[in-house]
Amino acid sequence: MGSEVIAxxxxxxxxxxxxxxxxxxxxxxxxxAERAGLSVSAIGSLEQGLRRAPHRDTVRFLADALGVSESVRRQLEEAAARARGRQPRGDSGLPTSLTSFIERHELDELKALLSDHRLLTITGSPGIGKTRIAIELARRIEDMYDETWFVDLLPVRDGKFVTSQVALRLNVPAESDDDLSGIVRRIQSRHTLLVIDNCEHVVADVASVVEKLLRSCSLLTVLTTSREALALSAELAYRLPSMDATVASHLFLARVQQRDPTWSLDMERLAVVADICKNLDGIPLAIELAASRVSTLGLEALRGRLKGGVTLAGSRDLPARQQTMNTTIAWSYDLLSDVEALLFRRLSVMIGAFTLEAAEQVGSGESLPVQAVADALSNVVEKSLINVDHIGTSTRYRFLESIRTFALDRLRYEGDLENTMLRLMEWLDQKAAVFDSSPPEVIIENWSDLDNVRAAVSWALSNSSYATMRLQQTLSLGSRALGIGTFARPTLAH
Ligand SMILES: Nc1ncnc2c1ncn2[C@@H]1O[C@H](COP(=O)(O)OP(=O)(O)O)[C@@H](O)[C@H]1O
Ligand SMILES: [Mg+2]
Incomplete structure (x- = not known):
């Protein structure tokens, strides 16, 4: 064979x-034909373009038989995928992060495992990096699939809505009464990677949905993250460990440099950083929280304070890593200014991602004027207690769940929960007016607000008759907006 022909x-x-x-x-x-184990007529019709969209396995047999390089193999796969009408890039809903990804060797392991298993669950304690590594893995292997989808189950409070949430994210038309069949029809004939994030609170329902999907869709691969495994026989559960010392230091350095690009590590600093990361059990979320304070506290003081913080607080019966996580969040929270802390607590009613506008409406109020919210929010973001996502062209803010739970506890403790929920509903009511004459697609574009609508609705239904009365307008938005998403009608019918 001569030199390789690319191109x-x-x-x-x-x-x-x-x-x-x-x-x-x-x-x-x-x-x-002989080398690839295919018929001569199959090769003929492929070359004449009579069969335009060969199956993935066919492409693989051909590439193997031809002994082509990786790049030519990719070209062949790409061409076949194009012909099969692959999902356009950017449609998967895979969130993009503003912060850099730090390489960890677990990624390669996971990649290898996913090629042998149709269901892989990444388990591990909060803040350990499950979501981040799942997204990164999906992004790196996206090319191997016709379609990749990302479904976050965090907003789903009741397991019976798991299927409808998946259907919603996969753009399965809402007309069908049976969401599961709709999903099956949608993905059955396509190589699909389905990423389901945050399964822990509805794990049994996810297990049942995933089992049915895997059975009906032979080309489907599922990657989930969950604190506990789904316990299906087809599942491989992979427990994501803490970051090792080197990776943890890399993460720490990257997050400090994100704020101060001139900051560098010498041997002395390196030792302190290593010590800090060890104290934080190599938990990425805890490391990010600590690193965001280097510019204001300095490295030595940070180490001193963290030692105090981590050994002081926390209840002893929690698993050690979770305890480290909680105490690090508390430590970081205690360092917020009063106004920042107030906003941080109030925004914890937002289960889904939210816009600045939403933060202004829901977070403002007593002791915090609307005009002060943007600044306070960016300070809280700066301290890594709230994240920023860019999904498509929009910018949204989002809590990591362990931080949100902490903030919500504080909000409740301060007696400010009911008021804040009412503000959330007021804001949703305003939105209802804006949407009044909007077509369903416009409403549905506001995914994350729908998540917040649902959170408000379920809170009000179970907590307060006054709120439920106030909810009438939100309910009309809810039934309109959520109705088209198919998942909320049963909740709203209470
Ligand atoms: N490998 C990594 N590189 C960069 N940041 C990371 C990495 N792993 C985790 N993080 C960051 O740490 C925080 C917690 O990670 P996350 O994936 O949300 O944890 P989990 O899903 O296990 O609760 C997030 O802000 C995330 O961006
Ligand atoms: Mg997560």
Whole structure:
């Protein structure tokens, strides 16, 4: 075989690529058919473009038989995927993060495992990096699938809505009464990677949905994150460990430099950083919280304070890592200014991602004027207690769940929960007016607000008759907006 022939235009059809590579390898159609275990007529119709969208396995057999390089293999796969009408890039809903990803060797392990298993669950304690590594893994292998989808179950408070949440995220038309069949029809004939984040609170329902999907869709691969495994026989549960010392220090350094690009590590600082990361049990979330304080506290003081903080608070019966996490969040919270802390607590009613506008409406009030919210919010973001996501072109803020739970506890403790919920509903009511004459697609674009609507609705139904009365308008938004999403009608019918 001569030197490798790459190329043609990157959009060349599969038929042309195949003919070119076969000739370059010096094979006749018969030779290739025999080596690939395919019929001669199959090769013929592929080269003539009569069969335009070969199955993934066919592509693999052909590439193996031709002995092509990785890049040519990719070209062939791409061409076949294009012909199969693959999902356009950016449609998967995979969140993009503003912060850098720090390489960990677990990623390669997970990648290998996912190629052998149709269901892989990443388990581990809060803040250990499950979501981040799942997203990164999905992004890196996205090319191997016709479609990749990301479904976050955090907003789903009741397990019976798991299926409808998945259907919603996969753009399964709402007309069908049976969401599961809708999903199956949608993905059955396509190589699909389905990422389901945050399964722990509805684990049994996820297990049942995933089991049915895997059974009906032979081309489906599922990647989930959960504090506990789904306990299905097809499942491989992978417990994500803490970051090892080197990776943890990298993360710490990256997060300090994000705020101060001139900051560097010498041997002395390195030792302190290593000590801090060890104190924080190598938990990425705790490391991020601590690193965000270096510029104001300095490294030595940070170490001193963390030692105090981590040994002082926390209840002894919690698993050690969770305790480290909680005490680090408390430590970070205690360092907020009064106004920042107030906003931080109030925003904890937001289960879904939220906009600045939402933060202004829900977070403002007594002791915090609307005009002060943007500044306070960016300070809290700066301290890593709230995250920023860019989904498509919009910017949204979001709590990590362990931090949100902490903030919500404090909000309740301060007696400010009911008031804040009412503000959330007021804001949702305003939104209802805005949406009054909007077509369903416009409403549905506001995914995250729908999550917040649902949170408010379920809180009000179970907590306060006054809130439920006040809810009438929110309910009308809810039934309109959530109705088209298929998942909320049963909740709203109470
Ligand atoms: N490998 C990594 N590189 C960079 N940041 C990370 C990494 N792993 C975790 N993080 C960060 O640590 C925090 C907690 O991670 P996350 O994936 O949300 O944890 P979990 O899902 O286990 O609760 C997030 O802010 C995340 O961006
Ligand atoms: Mg997570």
């Amino acid at each position: 043609m235009s990157s959009e060349a059809p599969f038929s042309e690529l195949l003919r070119q590579q076969r000739r370059a390898a010096g094979y006749s159609q018969e030779d290739l």
